[in-house]
Amino acid sequence: MQRRLIPCLLICLLSCCDLRGQNPQQTARWTIRLLHCVDNVPAVYDTLAYSNASGNRYxxxxxQYFISRITLHARGTEVPAGEPQHYADSGLSPTLLWQTDVPAGRYDSLSFTFGLSPELNQSYIFRNPPExxxxxxxxxGGGYHCMKLDLKYINRNxxxxxxxxxLGNGQEKNPDGQVTGRVGNHFRVTLPLQLTAEAGKTAETRLVMRIEKWFDAVHRIDFNRFERGIMDNLDAMRLFRENGRQVFDILTL
Amino acid sequence: MKGLSLRWIRGVVAGMSAATMAAAVCAYDHAPAPPPPEPYRINIPFFPDGLNIPADNPMTVEGIALGRHLFYDGRLSGRTHPDSLMSCATCHRQEHAFECGFHHPVYKNGRPHGLTGQPAPHAMLPLFNLLWNNEGYMWNGRIHESNQQLGAPQYNVPAEPPYHHRNIESFVWMAIVAPHEMDGRIDRTVCAIRNAGLYQPMFRKAFGSDTVNIDRISKAIAQFVRSLVSFDSKFDRFMAGRATLTASELNGLQLFTTETGDCFHCHGSPAVPLWTTNAFMNNAKDIDFNEAGDRYSVTGNPRDKGAYRVPSLRNIAYTAPYMHDGRFATLKETLQFYNSGLQRSPYVHPLMINMNHGGAHLSNQELADLEAFLLTLSDTTFVTSPSFANPRPDDAFFTR
Structure with a gap:
């Protein structure tokens, strides 16, 4: 009996050593919580409660949007974080919380691509909803939307x-309407961050989209100008892309 | 001697008959368990791989075969008189993508009614590609995995597990008892199927024993319905490089997938080959929303007032009339509505951007092109496939 017990105990001890060898203390859990605000308070949906800088009540x-190539930075070192892309949807609360393991340490900035980065933005790569x-x-132009932001507003009448x-791929056209080039409307966002990811613990970052800035950060938008949509309107998408660079902020807890 | 001989022969024959019958009964009672049913696999290129198949009802070859018989058997109504037979196939006809069709000989204008004459509350939805729907069935999505309801007290259906409201299985008992469908009783249906004579071996193969009950009847029919897969339209062949589209069809595709026609946001594109998002949307048909069966009746969220399922555009040529209430008899009428008939209201889905102008305002030629494109989504293979047809067309119980 004792002869059988000793090898079992040895195996158990070795197993414990193996677990310790993985050294989980080297990594931290990092949670990004995606928040959507209007005028500094969480967005209330389906209510004509907001006014933009052009006076549109909306x-x-x-x-719904993608962010991709999420990267943490520490003194010039880049640490890619998690899956290549993440889909966020205000109607699907699980998509607003995103978790991954990162090396423990201190990080001083965060960057990501708003929309899918070009190497990912290929038609038919997603087979299942919602992506x-x-x-x-x-x-x-093919590929995938960077963002669908759907609003209702009171028009000029x-x-x-x-x-x-x-927002998605735009197409340059010649005077005959023939497509001559493609313009990606994704953009890179870099935000300062004070994140201390302690080994074995969870750190949370709140990534806030300030929705109103889509309409006034650089260019003041009047919704009445775009009653037929902007998907085939390169100039309009450029305006939103340029506004979009300023819509994100970080809150670190 | 002769008499003795005859008696002896009769006795021997009688004895042999009895022995044979006994042996047959014994053999039936003690037959070895049938081999496990063969799993039925579905993997259509480019289609989603998230299939809505309940864990307690995996699809099998034998289950589908049984379900196909039950789907077409008029005794599902619990009756055997020729005037009272009704099956799923009475209304769900293959040549109309398993809707009843606008020119049905009994159901005028594509509006079915039950054995009592009571009309169905809504227009029909076709039966195909349902196993890719994870958003809920019926026009309002009430039949969904999250639905905790059991039974239907108004029809004396007890609140017991087989009588759930969760998936395709639920429709079987509902169809049996609903006055606008079979207006029957579940026990009579089970009895009629049990006494039909042909089913015990099929139940044994599909479920391991010859027990006939409503749970198994429902599961088998649901398996067959899940096997109704449409993926061979002209457009599918075009995407696979096996067909070409005309200039008109290609222009229709262009209109469909740009904001000019703006069909794609709700109905999909080649990237969404089901040709529906399976979402529920108010598509600007009306300005007053008082109907009890809309999506709002399920969610209680005011944004869902007047919202109904976005139907697939596959096989749209076969599935008139259109809209949840069947208000449009033809595809042309429907396109005309989207072109110039959109009604402005606070409940219209925000993706309906053409509401801003009352419609898309396409030219007649553009409308013709759009219709030409939509007709490329017709899957003639599906509506003629022998695999989905009545398995016993010469049997009087197997109804149309």
Whole structure:
């Protein structure tokens, strides 16, 4: 009996040593919580409660977008974090919380691509919803939407109207309407961060999208100008892309 | 001697018959367990791989075969008189992508009614590619995994597990008892199927024993319905490089997938080959929303007032009339509505950007092109496939 017990105990001890060898203390859990605010308070959806700088009274109905190539930075060192891309949807609360393991340490900035980075933004890479529903039609350049931000507003005639702020690949065209080039409307965002990711613990970062800045950060937007959408409007998408660089902020707990 | 001989022969024959019958009964009672049913696998290129198949009802070859018989058997109504037979296939006809069709000989204008004559509350939805729907079934999505309801007291259906409201299985008992469908009783249906004579071996192969009950009947029919997969339209062949589209069809595709026509946000594109997002949307048909069966009746969220399922555009040529209430008889009428008939209201889905102008305002030629493209989504293979057809067309119980 004792002869059988000794090898079992040895195996158990060796197993314990193996677990310790993995040294989980070297990594920390990092959580990004995605928040959507209007005028510094969490967005209330489907309510005509907001006014933009152009005086349009509007409601935020939903927001869906990709962020990709999320990277932590520490004194010039880049640490890619988690999956290559993440889909966020205001109507799907699990998508607003994103977790990954990162090396323990102190980080001083965070960067990511808003939308899918070009190497990822290939048509048909997503087979399942909800990601595949973000497709950007081939006729408009292919790939996937960076963002669908859907609003309702009161138009110049006092009627309820719709505005779809949809960003994706733009197409340059010659005077005959033939496509001559493609313009990606994704953009890189870099934000300062004070993150101490302690080994074996969870650190949380709150990434805040300030929705109103899509409409006034650089260019003041009047929704009445875009009643037929912007997906085939290169100039309009440029305006939003340039505004978009300033819509994100970081809150570290 | 002769008499003795005859008696002896009769006795021997009788004895042999009895022995044979006894042996047969014994053999039936003590038959070895049938081999496990063969798993039925579905993997369509480019289709999603998230299939809505309940864990307690995996698809099998034998289950689907049984379900196909039950789907077409008029005794599902619990009756055997020729005037009272009704099966799933009475209304769900293959040539109409398993809707009843606008020119059905009994159900005028594509509006079915039950054995009592009571009309169905909504227009029909076709039956295909349902196993890729994880958002809920029916026009309002009420039949969903999250639905905790059991039974239907108004029809004396007890609150017991087989009578759930969660998935395709649920529709079987509902169809049996609903007055606008079979207006029957579940016990009579089970009895009629049990007494039909052909099913015990099929139940044994599909489920391991010859027990006939509503749970197994429902599961088998649901398996067959999940096997109704449409993926061979002209457009599918075009995407696979096996067909070409005309200039008109290609222009229709262009209109469909740009904000000019703006169909793609709700109905998908080649990247969403189901040709529906399976979402629920108010598509600007009305300005008053008082109907009890909309999505709002399920969620209680005011944004869902007047919202109904976005149907697939696959096989749209076969599935008139259109909209949840069947208000449009033809595809042309439907396209005309989206072109110039959109009604402005606070409940219209925000993706309906053409609401801003009352419609897409396409030219007649563009509308014709759009319709030409939509017709490329017709899957003639699906609507003629012998695999989905009535398995016993010469049997009087197997109804149309």
């Amino acid at each position: 409601a935020v109905c939903r927001i 595949n529903l973000m497709f950007w039609p081939e006729a408009l 006092g009627q309820i109207a719709h505005f779809n702020c949809h």
